[in-house]
Amino acid sequence: MTEEAEEEIKLSxxxxxxxxxxxxxxxxxxKFRLLKALTPEENTCCQHGLYFQxxxxxxxxxxxxxxxxxxxxxxxxxxxxxxxxxxxxxxLRCSPWSRxxxxxxxxxxxxxxxxxSPPSSPESNVELxxxxxxxxxxxxxxxxxxxxxxWKLREMGxxxxxxxxxxxxxxxxxxxxxxxxxxxxxAEFMKLKMPTKKVYEDKxxxxxxxxxxxxxxKVLEPLHPHVEEHQPKNIKHLSHTxxxxxxxLFDLSDKDYFFDSKTRSSIVFEILKRTKCKAKYSMGIxxxxxxxxxxxxxxxxxxxxxxxxxxSNDRKLLYEEWANYGVFYKYQPIGLVRKxxxxxxxxxxxxxxxxxxxxxxxxxVGVIVFLYGCATVDDNIPSMEICHPKNNITMCPxxxxxxxxxxxxxxxxxxxxxxxxxxxxxVFFSIFMALWAAMxxxxxxRRQMRLNYxxxxxxxxxxxxxPRAEYEFRVMQKSLNKHQISHQKxxxxxxxxxxxxxxxxxxxxxxxxxxxFAIVFGVILYRISTKAALHMSSNPTTRNHVQLTVKTTAAxxxxxxxxxxxxxxGAVARWLTVLEVPKTDKSFEERLIFKTFILKFVNAFSPxxxxxxxxxxLVGRPGSYLYVFESYxxxxxxxxxxxxxxxxxxxxxxxGKQLIQNNLFxxxxxxxxxxxxxxxxxxxxxxxxxxxxxxxxxEIDHFLEPFAGLTPEYxxxxxxxxxxxxxx
Numbered sequence: 183m184t185e186e187a188e189e190e191i192k193l194s195x196x197x198x199x200x201x202x203x204x205x206x207x208x209x210x211x212x213k214f215r216l217l218k219a220l221t222p223e224e225n226t227c228c229q230h231g232l233y234f235q236x237x238x239x240x241x242x243x244x245x246x247x248x249x250x251x252x253x254x255x256x257x258x259x260x261x262x263x264x265x266x267x268x269x270x271x272x273x274l275r276c277s278p279w280s281r282x283x284x285x286x287x288x289x290x291x292x293x294x295x296x297x298x299s300p301p302s303s304p305e306s307n308v309e310l311x312x313x314x315x316x317x318x319x320x321x322x323x324x325x326x327x328x329x330x331x332x333w334k335l336r337e338m339g340x341x342x343x344x345x346x347x348x349x350x351x352x353x354x355x356x357x358x359x360x361x362x363x364x365x366x367x368x369a370e371f372m373k374l375k376m377p378t379k380k381v382y383e384d385k386x387x388x389x390x391x392x393x394x395x396x397x398x399x400k401v402l403e404p405l406h407p408h409v410e411e412h413q414p415k416n417i418k419h420l421s422h423t424x425x426x427x428x429x430x431l432f433d434l435s436d437k438d439y440f441f442d443s444k445t446r447s448s449i450v451f452e453i454l455k456r457t458k459c460k461a462k463y464s465m466g467i468x469x470x471x472x473x474x475x476x477x478x479x480x481x482x483x484x485x486x487x488x489x490x491x492x493x494s495n496d497r498k499l500l501y502e503e504w505a506n507y508g509v510f511y512k513y514q515p516i517g518l519v520r521k522x523x524x525x526x527x528x529x530x531x532x533x534x535x536x537x538x539x540x541x542x543x544x545x546x547v548g549v550i551v552f553l554y555g556c557a558t559v560d561d562n563i564p565s566m567e568i569c570h571p572k573n574n575i576t577m578c579p580x581x582x583x584x585x586x587x588x589x590x591x592x593x594x595x596x597x598x599x600x601x602x603x604x605x606x607x608x609v610f611f612s613i614f615m616a617l618w619a620a621m622x623x624x625x626x627x628r629r630q631m632r633l634n635y636x637x638x639x640x641x642x643x644x645x646x647x648x649p650r651a652e653y654e655f656r657v658m659q660k661s662l663n664k665h666q667i668s669h670q671k672x673x674x675x676x677x678x679x680x681x682x683x684x685x686x687x688x689x690x691x692x693x694x695x696x697x698x699f700a701i702v703f704g705v706i707l708y709r710i711s712t713k714a715a716l717h718m719s720s721n722p723t724t725r726n727h728v729q730l731t732v733k734t735t736a737a738x739x740x741x742x743x744x745x746x747x748x749x750x751x752g753a754v755a756r757w758l759t760v761l762e763v764p765k766t767d768k769s770f771e772e773r774l775i776f777k778t779f780i781l782k783f784v785n786a787f788s789p790x791x792x793x794x795x796x797x798x799x800l801v802g803r804p805g806s807y808l809y810v811f812e813s814y815x816x817x818x819x820x821x822x823x824x825x826x827x828x829x830x831x832x833x834x835x836x837x838g839k840q841l842i843q844n845n846l847f848x849x850x851x852x853x854x855x856x857x858x859x860x861x862x863x864x865x866x867x868x869x870x871x872x873x874x875x876x877x878x879x880x881e882i883d884h885f886l887e888p889f890a891g892l893t894p895e896y897x898x899x900x901x902x903x904x905x906x907x908x909x910x
Contacts, residue, residue: 231878232482234343234359240438243450244880245356245467246478247328249346250321324475327459331470332356334457339364340450348881353477355880360450365441368449369424375638376440377419378431407503407515421638444524447481454479455651466651480888482879484522496522516633525637529630530892534899536629540622544615551611555602562601569594578804581710582815584717596729600825653765675763683761690758691777694751695784701743702788709736710814733827737834740789744835745842751781752894771893778897786835786901793828836902843898852887 233240332342341359348355360368369376422431434440441449454467470476484495487502500522504515514535520528559565567573568590579585634640649657656675677684709732716728724731755777764770798819802808808816819827 231880231882232485234341234357239341239359240443240446241357241482241880242360242443242446243358243454243479243481244883245358245476246353246884247324247356247476248352249354250352324473327470327473327475331457331459331467331475334459335453338453338457339367340453345878345880349877350881350884353884355884357880358450360446360453362437364453365446365449366424366426366429368452369441369445370426372449372452373423374445374449375421376424376432377638378422379433380420380431381417382420383417405512407509407512407518409499409503409515409518418636442521443481443484444522448524451479451481456654458655468651478884478888480883480886482883485879517636520637525639526892528637529633530895532629532633533626536626537622537899537903540618540625544618547611547614551605551607552602554607555605558605559598559601562598562605565594565597565601568597580818581714581717582807584714596826603829604825649765650763650767650770652760653763656763675765680762683758683763686761687758687777690754691780694754694781698747698781698784698788701747702792705736705739705743705789706792706817707810707814708739710810710817712736713817733830734834737831738838740831741835741838741842744786745839747785748782748843751785752778752897755781774893775896778893779900782897782901790828790831790835793824793831797824797827839898855887856885 231241335342335358339361341361343357343359345355345357422428424432432440451467456466458466459470467476467479471479484497487498496518500515500518503509503512504519514531516528516532516535519531571591573591575590577588577590579587653675656679660675660679712735713728713732716724716731719725755774758777759770759774762773764773797817800808801816801818810816
């Protein structure tokens, strides 16, 4: 909770007293009467689940938790009474001048509750340090923490409405709405930039360049998505950091749509992250989700996308013009992506779109180089000498005891295949890729600056970033350990406080890198031992394809290891970053990206670096070979060199990661999890009448998978970029 919010709560005790009373009597008891008073249009809109039961207040966020039928436990009225006592005791300590009013309100609540439920024992006030009510189990404890958290949200000004009669059995939905005053307060605290009334026009010059650009844009018109712009491209609103004292600068004619759904949900999520609870010193919704108090927390989508009768909304428009295989050839509606998902996701897809466009000329040049190799393979002198039938050069055995001498002419096929990827044109291709990488970076810088201007992100990184909830929690623990008073100097975490975390980071990073090297060495031993075993086979076909079998199986083993360790290293990097307790979200992301990139880079490129730079150079010479463990002779390159094995390793790794990690992990597993959640919801046990009923918006979104962030996506793209440029 921010200091400004606490001051606002302290200075308005009447609001603190009357808000729970209004929510109890109007939302929970009078919601059906309000629903009957709605018009048919409002009732239909409310039934979609985007609004409260009154059809006026928009649902900005959803919390879910499991519910069971009451079995003699503590009633919700008793829980509400318990939280009333807690809030009253806290108010008596925080604002002595309003003590009499709180006592009168508390007595009125007790008198009103005495007619509905048995009076609760005064010993239930656990915050005052008394021997409180003994909870019957873990569920009762979660229920108490949940009720206290929701009470805190109401103190912050949010409005809540519960739906325990949803069509998904065993799940209760808590709908959250942020009123106008809360949105203004938090927007000012978060320093959000909002459009003002000031509008200016970008004048278009009549130069030849502008005319050419206009002509090109008309030619490329079929490639642009059919997205209607709310305002002309040459008209721009001047943005300014929102301030409640300067509301006259902003166009507040329609307050319901001044803050769009994306901004409203981000504001509510910020409140959820920073709301503290006394029970086990819980810090925000993140800790409550981790402990199982709530099972999910998510904003709502705008509407349906797969129904013809669905109303037009940004989500449906994005599905039709962007997230659809039928429009793969069109440009991305980046402005609409940014409007719906936010600036971070908008910038990511803008970068991804530019990267994909820039890969088109690179791939064309690569194909030309490959075709040149195919056309000149018969004129390659080294290949001709190896493949000439008159050459009868006998080579030394590739392994001891079981391998025999071999003819150089047997490497003819490998030598010819190596020329396809290693010919004089590859020198030109290397120079081209170096220039391509520089052009791509400069092009992206220009594109990013343009988007920063269009989206009013200039100076966004220079603004003050607020401390994370976990950081404030650790600072609070440090202050409590030193028995400091709140009005003294604010504590902060020093390097000495983080020293155990830093030491753990160094040890774990070195350990993980050592594990990667050990696995690479294990694959080397696999190739050496498998090659010797296959040469001992009595099957001539097996002996003739030893090299191909060993190369392919080793590359597949490397792929499986890379996929498994990628998941392990991602979890380890996040755990190590959490141990450091970074102060801001920006610092957290930077440290997480650094650790993840180091671990995944070593994991993905260790086999490739070994094949490209070390294999075949640590063999020795005939009569003085280098051995491992005094038994295994170090492996040599194939007949035609190590390039073919490097190509096989790269091809299997890149294609395997694309097919398995992208298609299976990012598409298949989320769909499987969605199916499992659907089955667990006991949808099959519904009666036919219930099946025909339309699920609410928040019930449909409950089956979707939570967003895992953009860090894994950036890690994947960085690995593909490093494979595209340096290894070429």
